[in-house]
Every structure is written in structure tokens, then in C-alpha cells.
Amino acid sequence: MTNDHDAHPAFSANKIFITLFILTAAEVLWGAVLFKHSPHLVKWGGLIVFAFWKGILIYTYFMHMKFEGWIVKCLIAPTPVLIAIVIFALMPDVSNNSHLVYPVGSQIDKSGTHPGKVVGLMDHPAPAEGSAEAPHH
């Protein structure tokens, strides 16, 4: 058994490069021109597909993962699982946001006058002392 790999397997770097170039152009066109004002599902969905497509091409061919032995593949295999765990761990912060005492983004200006501007927590006074919902500082 050997885990050695062909250091330079035959693949066309030029073709991968041109594909990446086209995908980047298509992505910019999608996000900044064609679906600029579309719902998030359409705009973000397309952008994520383009980004992952490009990422997979770089990972598979430029980083030679397709041609690596099992040991390197096993080494990197837990990473997507760990990423999934991080994403699932973060989900409650997003899905239960409206139920939080201080929801994520509650300190951001909602008036639209200064989008993204931090205006503090003054608009969301803390619950009365002794309340079960009182935040721990």
C-alpha cells in the first residue's frame, strides 16, 4: 500500500483558470447587476452556488486534493463536519433572535437614517432586576 500520489497529475490548469475567470465574472454579474434587487433567496442562493463552485475547483485541482492519498483526505475530512457543527451552534442565535433579551442587531439603528450604525442598547431597556430574563453581565 502506498499513499504516494502523482505529484503532477494531468489536468489542464488553463481550463480551470478560465472556468474560475468565467465564474467570477458571472458571479459579479449575478450579484451586482442582474439580481441586484432580487429577494435574498435568489440573489444569495446564486452567489453561494458560484462561490462554492469556484472553491471546489481550487480545492480539487489547484490544491491537488483530487490526487492526494487517503491520509491527506482523512486528515481534512473532519473539517467540513466541524464547520457544520459551528453552523448548527450558531443557528439558535439567528432563529431565536427575536426571543432574546438583547437580539442580535438590537443595538443597530433601525430607522434607516444610518444603516448599520450602532446606537446602543438604550432602546431596549433591560428587564426589571430579579426578572428571569435579566441578562448576566
Next chain:
Amino acid sequence: MSQATAIPAHDPVRQGAHGHAHDDAAAHHHPIYDYDSGPPVDRAKFAIWLFLATEVMFFTGLIGTYLVLRIGTSSWPNPENRLAVPITAANTFLLITSSWTMVRALHAIHNGSQKGLIRWLGCTILGGATFVSVQVFEYLELIHHGSLPSVDIFWSTFYAMTGFHGLHVVVGVIWLIAIWISAVRGKFTPQNYLRVELAGLYWHFVDLVWVLLFTIVYLM
């Protein structure tokens, strides 16, 4: 107990991924044990992939935090109104091109072309340095207009993500310059270019991360 013996010439474990001896002990016929408890892959390559896996988790944390803040916030500024998307798109093309030139550099030394290695590595360094220069210019322009990380959550997440990535690009450029100097000195041969490959892996990773960051920060 294994007997002390020299490494067999055909032993892929001891010889690394390219079939050439990386072990000085073998080269000098020092007796060593013939068993190996290490992974059946070149140690340096094993280490760089392990390092890259940790880097993936580092950027996952940054991007995950950004997404929570972004999705949880009812009003988020349109990136196009704040950032120079066309210039950064051109910069993205540049970084992808530098990844391609890195592949060409590796192919060049694999085929025994020292000049090709030096030329393509030089192109990669130039691409990386230009990318960082454009990013620094962008930062200076933003700061000049008062867009500091302390202004709002958009800018703080923007600077955190692009700043850490930029730092990785700077490290990559310095690494590639070191490889380029070794290449000029003729240190690499078709049988010995693992250091070029390792630097290339890091460089492609930096490119991969930017592909995702550009989409998330500038286009979404």
C-alpha cells in the same frame, strides 16, 4: 524490536511524496530503525494540511459571526453603497490569476525548468503584492472618509474579515519571496521541490478564502 538498518531506496514512507529522499540519515547511510510510526505521507505535507484545517476553522469562526450579525440585523447597509465592488472584483481576478501562475511555477520545476519556476513565481509574488497594495489603498480611502471599524457593525466585521485575510496574503507573499530567492540560487530540482509545493498549497488556500469572502462581504 526492529533491527537497525539503512532505509531501502524504494521506501515511499521515508522518501516522501515525490519519491526522493528527504531524510538526511538515509542520504548519509546512518543506521536508523526501519519502522516508522508516522503517517504514510511526507511530514511537511501532513503538517501543512493540518495547519490549513485549523485555518479553515479560524475563518469559519469569522464568517459565522458575520452571518449571525448580518442575518440577525434588520437593517444592513448595502455593500455596494459603501465599498468599491468593481475594483475589488478586479482584485479578485488578480488573486485567481496569481493562483494560476503558482500552478504554472510548480509545473515548470516539475519539468526541470528553473527559469520557468523563477518567472512564474515572480508573477505570483507580483500578483499577491498588487492585491495587498489595492487593499491598503482601499483601507486608506475608507479611513479617509471616516469609515473606521468603530463606526458600526458593518465596518467592524468588514475590517476583521478582510484584515485577517490581508495578513494571510502578506505572509504568503513573504513566504513566496523566500522560495523565489531559493529558486534563484538553484535550490530546486525536478526531484526536490517540496517547499515550492507547500508554499503553493498555502497560496491556493488564501485564494480560496478570498473567493468566499468576496462573495459574502462585497456581493451579498
